[in-house]
Amino acid sequence: MRIKIIGRWINDKSLRCDACLELERLVQLALIELGVKDISIEQCISEEEYKSYGVMVTPVLVINGVARMAGKVPPKEMLKDS
8 A cells, every 4th residue: 555645845945734744644643543553644746746636725635546536634433444
């Protein structure tokens, strides 16, 4: 499983907002509670990658290459169902 959190890109720089950081924290907690190990949360590495997801609002949660949620930080329980 590959998990990625995408924040904003401006002038070829990744900007990690509070919502992105909170989403990452909740995803980590959900993985721990589900007993999932050896999965790291990746970050978007380029503006081209950012654009490839068609990001309109951030943060974006990408699981196995598919954008699953965007523009909100859902409750941890909802993340477990994703």
